[in-house]
Amino acid sequence: MNRIFSSAIMRLTVLYVIVLACVCLLFSSFIYALASNEIEQTSRRQVVGFRGALGRFIIDEVESEELRKIEANEARARLKSKLLLGNLAVIGIGALLSFRFAKKTLAPVEDSLRAQERFTSDASHELRTPLASMRTEIEVALRDKKLSANDARELLASNLEEVLTLQSMTDNLLSLARNRELGDKKLIELDRLMAKLVKKHQQRAKKQSMKLVVDVEKIKVYTNANALSQLISILLDNSLKYAGKESTIQLAARKVGDRLHVNVSDDGVGIPVAELGSIFDRFYKSDVSRTNSRIKGHGLGLSIAKQLTDALGGTIRADLARKNKGIVFTIELPLL
Amino acid sequence: MRLLLVEDEYKIANALARGLSSEGYAVDIARNGDDGLAAALNDPLDLVVLDRMLPGGYDGIAIVRQMREQNIMTPVLMLTAKDAVSDRVAGLDAGADDYLVKPFAFEELLARIRVLTRSSDQKESTPELRYGGLTLDLKSKTALRGLDRIDLSLKEFTLLDYLMRNPEIVLSKQQIIEHVWNYDADILPNTVEAFIAMLRNKIDKPYPDESYLQTVRGFGYKLERQVK
Numbered sequence: 001m002n003r004i005f006s007s008a009i010m011r012l013t014v015l016y017v018i019v020l021a022c023v024c025l026l027f028s029s030f031i032y033a034l035a036s037n038e039i040e041q042t043s044r045r046q047v048v049g050f051r052g053a054l055g056r057f058i059i060d061e062v063e064s065e066e067l068r069k070i071e072a073n074e075a076r077a078r079l080k081s082k083l084l085l086g087n088l089a090v091i092g093i094g095a096l097l098s099f100r101f102a103k104k105t106l107a108p109v110e111d112s113l114r115a116q117e118r119f120t121s122d123a124s125h126e127l128r129t130p131l132a133s134m135r136t137e138i139e140v141a142l143r144d145k146k147l148s149a150n151d152a153r154e155l156l157a158s159n160l161e162e163v164l165t166l167q168s169m170t171d172n173l174l175s176l177a178r179n180r181e182l183g184d185k186k187l188i189e190l191d192r193l194m195a196k197l198v199k200k201h202q203q204r205a206k207k208q209s210m211k212l213v214v215d216v217e218k219i220k221v222y223t224n225a226n227a228l229s230q231l232i233s234i235l236l237d238n239s240l241k242y243a244g245k246e247s248t249i250q251l252a253a254r255k256v257g258d259r260l261h262v263n264v265s266d267d268g269v270g271i272p273v274a275e276l277g278s279i280f281d282r283f284y285k286s287d288v289s290r291t292n293s294r295i296k297g298h299g300l301g302l303s304i305a306k307q308l309t310d311a312l313g314g315t316i317r318a319d320l321a322r323k324n325k326g327i328v329f330t331i332e333l334p335l336l
Numbered sequence: 337m338r339l340l341l342v343e344d345e346y347k348i349a350n351a352l353a354r355g356l357s358s359e360g361y362a363v364d365i366a367r368n369g370d371d372g373l374a375a376a377l378n379d380p381l382d383l384v385v386l387d388r389m390l391p392g393g394y395d396g397i398a399i400v401r402q403m404r405e406q407n408i409m410t411p412v413l414m415l416t417a418k419d420a421v422s423d424r425v426a427g428l429d430a431g432a433d434d435y436l437v438k439p440f441a442f443e444e445l446l447a448r449i450r451v452l453t454r455s456s457d458q459k460e461s462t463p464e465l466r467y468g469g470l471t472l473d474l475k476s477k478t479a480l481r482g483l484d485r486i487d488l489s490l491k492e493f494t495l496l497d498y499l500m501r502n503p504e505i506v507l508s509k510q511q512i513i514e515h516v517w518n519y520d521a522d523i524l525p526n527t528v529e530a531f532i533a534m535l536r537n538k539i540d541k542p543y544p545d546e547s548y549l550q551t552v553r554g555f556g557y558k559l560e561r562q563v564k
Binding site for chain 2: 135
Protein backbone atom coordinates (compact mmCIF):
# COMPACT_ATOMS: atom_id res chain seq x y z
CA MET A 1 0.00 0.00 0.00
CA ASN A 2 2.69 2.45 1.04
CA ARG A 3 4.91 1.22 -1.74
CA ILE A 4 2.23 1.81 -4.32
CA PHE A 5 1.92 5.40 -3.21
CA SER A 6 5.60 6.18 -2.94
CA SER A 7 6.20 4.73 -6.40
CA ALA A 8 3.23 6.67 -7.76
CA ILE A 9 4.63 9.84 -6.22
CA MET A 10 8.02 9.14 -7.76
CA ARG A 11 6.55 8.46 -11.16
CA LEU A 12 4.46 11.60 -11.03
CA THR A 13 7.52 13.61 -9.99
CA VAL A 14 9.58 12.22 -12.85
CA LEU A 15 6.79 13.01 -15.26
CA TYR A 16 6.53 16.57 -13.99
CA VAL A 17 10.30 17.00 -14.27
CA ILE A 18 10.37 15.64 -17.82
CA VAL A 19 7.62 18.04 -18.86
CA LEU A 20 9.43 20.86 -17.12
CA ALA A 21 12.73 19.93 -18.78
CA CYS A 22 11.10 19.85 -22.22
CA VAL A 23 9.57 23.28 -21.67
CA CYS A 24 12.89 24.61 -20.41
CA LEU A 25 14.77 23.17 -23.37
CA LEU A 26 12.34 24.63 -25.84
CA PHE A 27 12.36 27.98 -24.11
CA SER A 28 16.15 28.03 -23.79
CA SER A 29 16.77 27.16 -27.40
CA PHE A 30 14.32 29.89 -28.37
CA ILE A 31 16.15 32.40 -26.15
CA TYR A 32 19.50 31.19 -27.43
CA ALA A 33 18.48 31.61 -31.05
CA LEU A 34 17.08 35.04 -30.34
CA ALA A 35 20.05 36.17 -28.26
CA SER A 36 22.76 34.87 -30.60
CA ASN A 37 21.06 36.74 -33.40
CA GLU A 38 21.16 39.83 -31.24
CA ILE A 39 24.85 39.30 -30.43
CA GLU A 40 25.65 38.95 -34.11
CA GLN A 41 23.97 42.20 -34.96
CA THR A 42 25.32 44.15 -32.00
CA SER A 43 28.88 43.07 -32.72
CA ARG A 44 28.50 44.07 -36.35
CA ARG A 45 27.20 47.44 -35.30
CA GLN A 46 30.06 47.84 -32.88
CA VAL A 47 32.59 47.08 -35.61
CA VAL A 48 30.98 49.68 -37.85
CA GLY A 49 30.96 52.24 -35.00
CA PHE A 50 34.55 51.40 -34.19
CA ARG A 51 35.60 52.04 -37.73
CA GLY A 52 33.76 55.32 -37.81
CA ALA A 53 35.41 56.59 -34.63
CA LEU A 54 38.87 55.44 -35.51
CA GLY A 55 38.60 56.08 -39.18
CA ARG A 56 42.17 57.20 -39.52
CA PHE A 57 43.60 53.88 -38.62
CA ILE A 58 43.49 51.46 -41.34
CA ILE A 59 42.51 48.20 -39.93
CA ASP A 60 42.70 45.11 -41.86
CA GLU A 61 39.21 44.16 -42.87
CA VAL A 62 39.86 40.51 -42.45
CA GLU A 63 41.49 40.98 -39.06
CA SER A 64 38.59 43.02 -37.72
CA GLU A 65 36.15 40.39 -38.97
CA GLU A 66 38.14 37.71 -37.12
CA LEU A 67 38.12 39.72 -33.95
CA ARG A 68 34.42 40.29 -34.16
CA LYS A 69 33.76 36.61 -34.67
CA ILE A 70 35.84 35.64 -31.68
CA GLU A 71 34.06 38.13 -29.48
CA ALA A 72 30.67 37.01 -30.69
CA ASN A 73 31.60 33.39 -30.03
CA GLU A 74 32.71 34.21 -26.53
CA ALA A 75 29.46 36.02 -25.86
CA ARG A 76 27.56 33.02 -27.15
CA ALA A 77 29.51 30.66 -24.92
CA ARG A 78 28.78 32.85 -21.90
CA LEU A 79 25.10 32.86 -22.81
CA LYS A 80 25.13 29.11 -23.21
CA SER A 81 26.66 28.45 -19.83
CA LYS A 82 24.31 30.92 -18.16
CA LEU A 83 21.30 29.31 -19.81
CA LEU A 84 22.54 25.88 -18.76
CA LEU A 85 23.01 26.99 -15.19
CA GLY A 86 19.60 28.64 -15.16
CA ASN A 87 18.00 25.52 -16.60
CA LEU A 88 19.63 23.29 -14.04
CA ALA A 89 18.43 25.53 -11.23
CA VAL A 90 14.90 25.58 -12.61
CA ILE A 91 14.83 21.82 -13.04
CA GLY A 92 16.30 21.26 -9.58
CA ILE A 93 13.81 23.51 -7.86
CA GLY A 94 11.13 22.14 -10.16
CA ALA A 95 11.91 18.57 -9.11
CA LEU A 96 11.58 19.48 -5.47
CA LEU A 97 8.32 21.31 -6.04
CA SER A 98 7.07 18.50 -8.28
CA PHE A 99 7.67 16.01 -5.51
CA ARG A 100 5.77 18.15 -3.05
CA PHE A 101 3.04 18.74 -5.56
CA ALA A 102 2.73 15.08 -6.47
CA LYS A 103 2.48 14.20 -2.81
CA LYS A 104 -0.23 16.77 -2.29
CA THR A 105 -2.11 15.65 -5.38
CA LEU A 106 -2.14 12.04 -4.26
CA ALA A 107 -2.90 12.69 -0.60
CA PRO A 108 -6.70 12.76 -0.96
CA VAL A 109 -6.58 9.66 -3.13
CA GLU A 110 -4.50 7.94 -0.49
CA ASP A 111 -6.86 9.07 2.26
CA SER A 112 -9.90 7.81 0.49
CA LEU A 113 -8.21 4.54 -0.34
CA ARG A 114 -7.26 4.09 3.29
CA ALA A 115 -10.79 4.91 4.39
CA GLN A 116 -12.04 2.37 1.88
CA GLU A 117 -9.61 -0.20 3.23
CA ARG A 118 -10.64 0.48 6.79
CA PHE A 119 -14.28 0.18 5.80
CA THR A 120 -13.70 -3.16 4.08
CA SER A 121 -11.76 -4.44 7.04
CA ASP A 122 -14.41 -3.30 9.54
CA ALA A 123 -17.22 -4.59 7.37
CA SER A 124 -15.56 -7.96 7.01
CA HIS A 125 -15.17 -8.16 10.77
CA GLU A 126 -18.77 -7.18 11.47
CA LEU A 127 -20.20 -9.48 8.83
CA ARG A 128 -17.98 -12.44 9.55
CA THR A 129 -18.39 -12.52 13.29
CA PRO A 130 -22.06 -13.52 13.32
CA LEU A 131 -21.34 -16.00 10.54
CA ALA A 132 -18.48 -17.45 12.56
CA SER A 133 -20.75 -17.76 15.60
CA MET A 134 -23.35 -19.60 13.63
CA ARG A 135 -20.92 -21.85 11.84
CA THR A 136 -19.07 -22.89 14.96
CA GLU A 137 -22.25 -23.44 16.94
CA ILE A 138 -23.79 -25.53 14.19
CA GLU A 139 -20.67 -27.58 13.51
CA VAL A 140 -20.06 -28.29 17.18
CA ALA A 141 -23.69 -29.24 17.66
CA LEU A 142 -23.61 -31.56 14.65
CA ARG A 143 -20.59 -33.39 16.09
CA ASP A 144 -22.52 -34.07 19.25
CA LYS A 145 -24.04 -37.51 18.78
CA LYS A 146 -26.31 -37.07 21.76
CA LEU A 147 -27.78 -33.71 20.80
CA SER A 148 -31.11 -33.31 22.55
CA ALA A 149 -34.15 -31.54 21.18
CA ASN A 150 -33.61 -28.90 23.81
CA ASP A 151 -30.04 -28.30 22.68
CA ALA A 152 -31.25 -28.05 19.13
CA ARG A 153 -33.88 -25.50 20.11
CA GLU A 154 -31.29 -23.42 21.92
CA LEU A 155 -29.02 -23.61 18.90
CA LEU A 156 -31.77 -22.44 16.58
CA ALA A 157 -32.68 -19.55 18.87
CA SER A 158 -29.08 -18.47 19.00
CA ASN A 159 -28.70 -18.79 15.24
CA LEU A 160 -31.84 -16.77 14.72
CA GLU A 161 -30.35 -13.99 16.81
CA GLU A 162 -27.32 -13.90 14.56
CA VAL A 163 -29.49 -13.95 11.45
CA LEU A 164 -31.38 -10.93 12.78
CA THR A 165 -28.10 -9.14 13.44
CA LEU A 166 -26.96 -9.86 9.90
CA GLN A 167 -30.30 -8.73 8.56
CA SER A 168 -30.27 -5.38 10.31
CA MET A 169 -26.67 -4.85 9.28
CA THR A 170 -27.51 -5.64 5.68
CA ASP A 171 -30.45 -3.22 5.81
CA ASN A 172 -28.25 -0.51 7.26
CA LEU A 173 -25.44 -1.03 4.78
CA LEU A 174 -27.85 -0.94 1.86
CA SER A 175 -29.49 2.14 3.27
CA LEU A 176 -26.08 3.83 3.47
CA ALA A 177 -25.13 2.74 -0.03
CA ARG A 178 -28.34 3.93 -1.62
CA ASN A 179 -28.36 7.47 -2.84
CA ARG A 180 -30.87 8.93 -0.51
CA GLU A 181 -33.78 10.47 -2.36
CA LEU A 182 -36.04 12.01 0.22
CA GLY A 183 -39.74 12.00 -0.48
CA ASP A 184 -41.92 15.10 -0.42
CA LYS A 185 -41.49 17.72 2.21
CA LYS A 186 -44.56 18.75 4.13
CA LEU A 187 -45.41 21.23 6.82
CA ILE A 188 -45.50 19.17 10.00
CA GLU A 189 -46.24 19.87 13.62
CA LEU A 190 -43.02 19.05 15.38
CA ASP A 191 -44.43 18.33 18.85
CA ARG A 192 -46.86 15.79 17.45
CA LEU A 193 -44.22 13.97 15.47
CA MET A 194 -41.92 13.86 18.48
CA ALA A 195 -44.68 12.67 20.81
CA LYS A 196 -45.33 9.68 18.60
CA LEU A 197 -41.65 8.90 18.48
CA VAL A 198 -40.98 9.30 22.16
CA LYS A 199 -43.81 6.93 23.12
CA LYS A 200 -41.94 4.03 21.57
CA HIS A 201 -38.67 4.86 23.25
CA GLN A 202 -40.23 5.77 26.59
CA GLN A 203 -41.11 2.12 27.22
CA ARG A 204 -37.63 0.96 26.48
CA ALA A 205 -36.17 3.61 28.74
CA LYS A 206 -38.40 2.44 31.58
CA LYS A 207 -37.39 -1.15 31.07
CA GLN A 208 -33.73 -0.19 31.31
CA SER A 209 -34.45 2.06 34.33
CA MET A 210 -33.48 5.17 32.37
CA LYS A 211 -35.31 8.44 32.14
CA LEU A 212 -36.35 10.12 28.92
CA VAL A 213 -37.14 13.82 29.28
CA VAL A 214 -38.77 15.64 26.39
CA ASP A 215 -38.95 19.37 25.79
CA VAL A 216 -40.22 20.22 22.34
CA GLU A 217 -41.49 23.64 21.24
CA LYS A 218 -44.79 23.82 19.43
CA ILE A 219 -43.54 24.78 16.01
CA LYS A 220 -44.26 23.90 12.43
CA VAL A 221 -41.44 22.65 10.28
CA TYR A 222 -41.39 22.15 6.53
CA THR A 223 -39.49 18.91 6.17
CA ASN A 224 -39.69 15.22 5.38
CA ALA A 225 -41.41 13.60 8.32
CA ASN A 226 -40.08 10.09 7.75
CA ALA A 227 -36.47 11.14 7.51
CA LEU A 228 -36.72 13.37 10.55
CA SER A 229 -38.31 10.69 12.72
CA GLN A 230 -35.78 8.12 11.59
CA LEU A 231 -33.01 10.54 12.46
CA ILE A 232 -34.31 11.26 15.96
CA SER A 233 -35.02 7.56 16.47
CA ILE A 234 -31.43 6.68 15.71
CA LEU A 235 -30.13 9.19 18.23
CA LEU A 236 -32.54 8.09 20.97
CA ASP A 237 -31.72 4.48 20.22
CA ASN A 238 -28.04 5.25 20.43
CA SER A 239 -28.41 6.90 23.83
CA LEU A 240 -30.58 4.07 25.11
CA LYS A 241 -27.93 1.63 24.06
CA TYR A 242 -24.86 3.28 25.45
CA ALA A 243 -25.79 5.67 28.24
CA GLY A 244 -26.21 2.95 30.84
CA LYS A 245 -28.58 2.39 33.73
CA GLU A 246 -29.98 5.23 35.83
CA SER A 247 -29.04 7.79 33.20
CA THR A 248 -31.30 10.50 31.87
CA ILE A 249 -31.80 11.16 28.21
CA GLN A 250 -33.01 14.56 27.10
CA LEU A 251 -34.70 15.39 23.83
CA ALA A 252 -35.11 19.11 23.21
CA ALA A 253 -36.19 20.97 20.08
CA ARG A 254 -36.57 24.71 19.62
CA LYS A 255 -36.51 27.45 17.05
CA VAL A 256 -33.32 29.47 16.85
CA GLY A 257 -33.55 32.20 14.22
CA ASP A 258 -34.68 30.51 11.04
CA ARG A 259 -33.26 27.14 12.05
CA LEU A 260 -34.58 24.25 14.06
CA HIS A 261 -32.24 23.03 16.79
CA VAL A 262 -32.70 19.49 18.08
CA ASN A 263 -30.64 18.24 21.00
CA VAL A 264 -30.38 14.65 22.13
CA SER A 265 -28.21 14.35 25.21
CA ASP A 266 -27.49 11.85 27.94
CA ASP A 267 -25.47 11.80 31.12
CA GLY A 268 -24.07 8.35 30.50
CA VAL A 269 -20.57 7.03 30.04
CA GLY A 270 -19.64 9.29 27.14
CA ILE A 271 -16.60 8.63 24.98
CA PRO A 272 -12.99 9.86 24.91
CA VAL A 273 -12.68 13.33 23.36
CA ALA A 274 -10.27 12.02 20.75
CA GLU A 275 -12.97 9.73 19.40
CA LEU A 276 -15.62 12.41 18.95
CA GLY A 277 -14.41 13.03 15.42
CA SER A 278 -14.91 9.47 14.29
CA ILE A 279 -18.27 8.88 15.90
CA PHE A 280 -20.10 9.29 12.57
CA ASP A 281 -17.73 6.97 10.71
CA ARG A 282 -19.17 3.76 9.43
CA PHE A 283 -18.58 0.86 11.79
CA TYR A 284 -17.16 3.12 14.45
CA LYS A 285 -17.76 1.65 17.91
CA SER A 286 -16.39 3.04 21.10
CA ASP A 287 -14.34 0.74 23.26
CA VAL A 288 -17.15 0.84 25.80
CA SER A 289 -19.51 -0.90 23.45
CA ARG A 290 -16.84 -3.33 22.31
CA THR A 291 -16.16 -4.38 25.87
CA ASN A 292 -19.80 -4.86 26.65
CA SER A 293 -20.94 -7.71 24.48
CA ARG A 294 -24.52 -7.32 25.64
CA ILE A 295 -24.81 -4.16 23.60
CA LYS A 296 -25.93 -5.09 20.15
CA GLY A 297 -24.64 -2.47 17.79
CA HIS A 298 -22.41 -2.45 14.80
CA GLY A 299 -21.66 1.22 14.41
CA LEU A 300 -23.81 2.12 11.43
CA GLY A 301 -26.65 4.05 13.10
CA LEU A 302 -24.85 7.34 13.49
CA SER A 303 -23.49 7.15 9.93
CA ILE A 304 -27.06 6.87 8.73
CA ALA A 305 -28.04 9.76 11.01
CA LYS A 306 -25.35 11.87 9.40
CA GLN A 307 -26.51 10.94 5.94
CA LEU A 308 -30.12 11.74 6.80
CA THR A 309 -29.16 15.13 8.22
CA ASP A 310 -27.20 15.93 5.07
CA ALA A 311 -30.17 14.95 2.96
CA LEU A 312 -32.44 17.21 5.04
CA GLY A 313 -30.05 20.09 4.40
CA GLY A 314 -28.85 20.34 7.98
CA THR A 315 -25.83 19.64 10.12
CA ILE A 316 -25.17 17.29 13.01
CA ARG A 317 -22.40 17.28 15.53
CA ALA A 318 -21.50 15.50 18.74
CA ASP A 319 -20.00 17.10 21.85
CA LEU A 320 -19.25 15.92 25.31
CA ALA A 321 -21.82 16.94 27.85
CA ARG A 322 -20.94 18.96 30.93
CA LYS A 323 -18.23 17.52 33.16
CA ASN A 324 -17.49 15.10 30.32
CA LYS A 325 -20.43 12.96 31.28
CA GLY A 326 -22.39 11.71 28.32
CA ILE A 327 -22.76 12.99 24.81
CA VAL A 328 -24.81 15.81 23.30
CA PHE A 329 -25.94 15.51 19.72
CA THR A 330 -26.98 18.76 18.09
CA ILE A 331 -28.88 18.82 14.85
CA GLU A 332 -29.57 22.05 13.00
CA LEU A 333 -32.17 21.96 10.26
CA PRO A 334 -33.75 24.64 8.09
CA LEU A 335 -37.28 25.44 9.24
CA LEU A 336 -38.51 26.03 5.73
CA MET B 337 -3.99 -31.22 26.91
CA ARG B 338 -4.89 -27.83 28.29
CA LEU B 339 -5.93 -24.99 25.99
CA LEU B 340 -6.54 -21.36 26.69
CA LEU B 341 -9.21 -19.79 24.54
CA VAL B 342 -9.10 -15.99 24.46
CA GLU B 343 -12.24 -14.83 22.68
CA ASP B 344 -14.62 -12.00 23.45
CA GLU B 345 -17.49 -13.17 21.27
CA TYR B 346 -19.58 -14.95 23.84
CA LYS B 347 -21.19 -17.46 21.54
CA ILE B 348 -18.07 -18.37 19.62
CA ALA B 349 -16.16 -18.87 22.85
CA ASN B 350 -18.83 -21.11 24.33
CA ALA B 351 -19.32 -23.18 21.22
CA LEU B 352 -15.58 -23.63 20.74
CA ALA B 353 -15.09 -24.57 24.38
CA ARG B 354 -17.84 -27.11 24.12
CA GLY B 355 -16.52 -28.60 20.93
CA LEU B 356 -12.92 -28.71 22.15
CA SER B 357 -13.89 -30.21 25.49
CA SER B 358 -15.74 -33.00 23.73
CA GLU B 359 -12.50 -33.68 21.87
CA GLY B 360 -10.77 -34.23 25.18
CA TYR B 361 -9.07 -30.88 25.64
CA ALA B 362 -9.19 -29.09 28.97
CA VAL B 363 -10.34 -25.61 27.97
CA ASP B 364 -10.03 -22.33 29.86
CA ILE B 365 -11.87 -19.31 28.53
CA ALA B 366 -10.70 -15.71 28.87
CA ARG B 367 -13.18 -13.18 27.57
CA ASN B 368 -11.01 -10.10 27.35
CA GLY B 369 -7.42 -9.18 26.65
CA ASP B 370 -6.33 -8.57 30.24
CA ASP B 371 -7.59 -11.91 31.55
CA GLY B 372 -6.17 -13.58 28.47
CA LEU B 373 -2.73 -12.10 29.01
CA ALA B 374 -2.68 -13.02 32.70
CA ALA B 375 -3.65 -16.61 31.94
CA ALA B 376 -1.26 -16.91 28.99
CA LEU B 377 1.65 -15.71 31.11
CA ASN B 378 0.92 -17.66 34.27
CA ASP B 379 -0.95 -20.87 33.54
CA PRO B 380 0.67 -24.09 32.39
CA LEU B 381 -0.79 -24.30 28.92
CA ASP B 382 -0.22 -26.52 25.92
CA LEU B 383 -1.79 -24.19 23.37
CA VAL B 384 -3.41 -20.76 23.17
CA VAL B 385 -6.23 -20.04 20.74
CA LEU B 386 -6.24 -16.28 20.52
CA ASP B 387 -8.75 -13.93 18.94
CA ARG B 388 -7.06 -10.98 17.34
CA MET B 389 -9.51 -8.21 18.23
CA LEU B 390 -10.15 -8.07 21.95
CA PRO B 391 -11.62 -5.52 24.29
CA GLY B 392 -9.46 -4.22 27.10
CA GLY B 393 -5.88 -3.05 27.07
CA TYR B 394 -4.41 -5.96 25.14
CA ASP B 395 -5.40 -7.31 21.78
CA GLY B 396 -4.25 -10.61 20.35
CA ILE B 397 -1.09 -9.14 18.85
CA ALA B 398 -0.07 -7.55 22.15
CA ILE B 399 -0.69 -10.77 24.05
CA VAL B 400 1.37 -12.95 21.75
CA ARG B 401 4.15 -10.36 21.72
CA GLN B 402 4.21 -10.27 25.53
CA MET B 403 4.31 -14.05 25.68
CA ARG B 404 7.26 -14.24 23.33
CA GLU B 405 9.07 -11.43 25.12
CA GLN B 406 8.81 -13.38 28.34
CA ASN B 407 10.06 -16.46 26.55
CA ILE B 408 6.80 -18.35 26.77
CA MET B 409 6.88 -20.47 23.65
CA THR B 410 3.45 -22.09 23.99
CA PRO B 411 2.06 -22.49 20.45
CA VAL B 412 -0.43 -19.75 19.54
CA LEU B 413 -3.17 -20.14 16.98
CA MET B 414 -4.65 -16.79 16.09
CA LEU B 415 -8.26 -16.32 15.03
CA THR B 416 -9.44 -13.29 13.15
CA ALA B 417 -12.31 -11.94 11.15
CA LYS B 418 -9.91 -9.70 9.24
CA ASP B 419 -8.20 -11.39 6.36
CA ALA B 420 -6.12 -8.70 4.70
CA VAL B 421 -2.63 -10.01 4.00
CA SER B 422 -1.19 -7.26 6.17
CA ASP B 423 -3.34 -8.42 9.09
CA ARG B 424 -2.12 -11.98 8.76
CA VAL B 425 1.48 -10.92 8.44
CA ALA B 426 1.19 -8.73 11.54
CA GLY B 427 -0.16 -11.67 13.52
CA LEU B 428 2.53 -14.07 12.43
CA ASP B 429 5.30 -11.51 12.86
CA ALA B 430 4.19 -10.85 16.42
CA GLY B 431 4.88 -14.49 17.21
CA ALA B 432 1.73 -16.45 16.39
CA ASP B 433 2.35 -19.92 14.93
CA ASP B 434 -0.75 -20.14 12.79
CA TYR B 435 -3.66 -18.08 11.64
CA LEU B 436 -7.26 -19.00 10.96
CA VAL B 437 -9.82 -16.65 9.41
CA LYS B 438 -13.34 -16.61 10.78
CA PRO B 439 -15.64 -18.20 9.92
CA PHE B 440 -13.61 -21.39 9.85
CA ALA B 441 -14.51 -25.06 9.78
CA PHE B 442 -14.30 -26.62 13.21
CA GLU B 443 -12.62 -29.66 11.65
CA GLU B 444 -9.87 -27.41 10.35
CA LEU B 445 -9.35 -25.85 13.75
CA LEU B 446 -8.94 -29.32 15.24
CA ALA B 447 -6.47 -30.32 12.55
CA ARG B 448 -4.42 -27.17 13.07
CA ILE B 449 -4.39 -27.68 16.81
CA ARG B 450 -3.10 -31.21 16.23
CA VAL B 451 -0.35 -29.84 14.02
CA LEU B 452 0.67 -27.17 16.52
CA THR B 453 0.81 -29.62 19.40
CA ARG B 454 2.59 -32.28 17.40
CA SER B 455 5.89 -32.99 19.02
CA SER B 456 8.95 -32.40 16.88
CA ASP B 457 9.86 -36.08 16.58
CA GLN B 458 6.37 -37.00 15.45
CA LYS B 459 6.22 -35.96 11.84
CA GLU B 460 4.33 -38.78 10.19
CA SER B 461 1.01 -38.08 8.62
CA THR B 462 -1.14 -40.11 10.97
CA PRO B 463 -2.13 -38.21 14.10
CA GLU B 464 -0.93 -40.60 16.76
CA LEU B 465 1.48 -40.81 19.66
CA ARG B 466 3.75 -43.81 20.12
CA TYR B 467 5.79 -45.13 22.98
CA GLY B 468 7.08 -48.67 23.09
CA GLY B 469 4.27 -51.01 22.20
CA LEU B 470 1.70 -48.37 23.11
CA THR B 471 0.00 -46.21 20.51
CA LEU B 472 -2.55 -43.48 21.04
CA ASP B 473 -4.73 -42.71 18.04
CA LEU B 474 -5.55 -39.01 18.38
CA LYS B 475 -8.37 -39.07 15.89
CA SER B 476 -10.39 -42.05 17.10
CA LYS B 477 -9.24 -41.42 20.69
CA THR B 478 -8.41 -45.07 21.27
CA ALA B 479 -5.25 -46.72 22.52
CA LEU B 480 -3.52 -49.61 20.86
CA ARG B 481 -1.42 -52.15 22.67
CA GLY B 482 0.12 -54.24 19.99
CA LEU B 483 -2.88 -55.03 17.87
CA ASP B 484 -5.48 -54.73 20.63
CA ARG B 485 -7.67 -51.69 20.36
CA ILE B 486 -8.58 -50.26 23.77
CA ASP B 487 -11.52 -47.86 24.11
CA LEU B 488 -10.93 -44.94 26.43
CA SER B 489 -13.21 -42.46 28.10
CA LEU B 490 -12.55 -38.82 27.22
CA LYS B 491 -10.68 -38.08 30.45
CA GLU B 492 -8.67 -41.27 30.21
CA PHE B 493 -7.69 -40.27 26.71
CA THR B 494 -6.62 -36.78 27.81
CA LEU B 495 -4.64 -38.24 30.69
CA LEU B 496 -2.87 -40.82 28.53
CA ASP B 497 -2.24 -38.14 25.89
CA TYR B 498 -0.45 -36.01 28.48
CA LEU B 499 1.60 -38.92 29.79
CA MET B 500 2.60 -40.03 26.30
CA ARG B 501 3.74 -36.55 25.35
CA ASN B 502 6.08 -36.64 28.35
CA PRO B 503 7.43 -40.19 28.38
CA GLU B 504 9.96 -41.23 31.01
CA ILE B 505 9.46 -38.00 32.91
CA VAL B 506 8.10 -38.01 36.43
CA LEU B 507 4.90 -35.98 36.50
CA SER B 508 3.47 -34.77 39.78
CA LYS B 509 -0.24 -34.99 40.49
CA GLN B 510 -0.37 -31.21 40.41
CA GLN B 511 1.20 -31.14 36.94
CA ILE B 512 -1.27 -33.72 35.76
CA ILE B 513 -4.18 -31.75 37.16
CA GLU B 514 -2.96 -28.59 35.45
CA HIS B 515 -2.68 -30.16 32.03
CA VAL B 516 -5.61 -32.51 32.00
CA TRP B 517 -8.28 -30.45 33.71
CA ASN B 518 -9.21 -26.83 33.08
CA TYR B 519 -9.01 -23.96 35.52
CA ASP B 520 -12.58 -24.26 36.73
CA ALA B 521 -12.39 -27.96 37.53
CA ASP B 522 -11.98 -28.55 41.25
CA ILE B 523 -9.76 -31.59 41.22
CA LEU B 524 -8.22 -33.29 44.21
CA PRO B 525 -5.07 -35.39 43.96
CA ASN B 526 -7.28 -38.39 44.79
CA THR B 527 -9.11 -37.92 41.53
CA VAL B 528 -5.85 -38.24 39.65
CA GLU B 529 -5.15 -41.49 41.50
CA ALA B 530 -8.58 -42.76 40.56
CA PHE B 531 -8.10 -41.95 36.88
CA ILE B 532 -4.63 -43.46 36.82
CA ALA B 533 -6.09 -46.62 38.34
CA MET B 534 -8.79 -46.76 35.67
CA LEU B 535 -6.24 -46.24 32.93
CA ARG B 536 -3.98 -48.88 34.41
CA ASN B 537 -6.88 -51.34 34.44
CA LYS B 538 -7.26 -50.85 30.71
CA ILE B 539 -3.74 -50.66 29.37
CA ASP B 540 -1.57 -52.53 31.89
CA LYS B 541 -3.66 -55.06 33.81
CA PRO B 542 -4.48 -57.36 30.88
CA TYR B 543 -0.80 -57.56 29.92
CA PRO B 544 1.18 -59.05 32.80
CA ASP B 545 4.56 -59.19 31.02
CA GLU B 546 5.02 -55.50 30.30
CA SER B 547 3.72 -52.38 32.11
CA TYR B 548 3.74 -48.67 31.19
CA LEU B 549 2.14 -46.68 33.99
CA GLN B 550 4.61 -46.41 36.85
CA THR B 551 3.98 -44.89 40.26
CA VAL B 552 6.88 -42.90 41.66
CA ARG B 553 6.31 -42.88 45.38
CA GLY B 554 6.15 -39.44 46.91
CA PHE B 555 6.35 -37.71 43.49
CA GLY B 556 3.73 -38.85 41.09
CA TYR B 557 3.61 -40.92 37.95
CA LYS B 558 5.70 -41.74 34.93
CA LEU B 559 5.11 -43.40 31.61
CA GLU B 560 7.87 -45.92 31.21
CA ARG B 561 8.13 -49.36 29.71
CA GLN B 562 9.01 -51.96 32.28
CA VAL B 563 9.38 -55.60 31.48
CA LYS B 564 8.53 -57.93 34.31
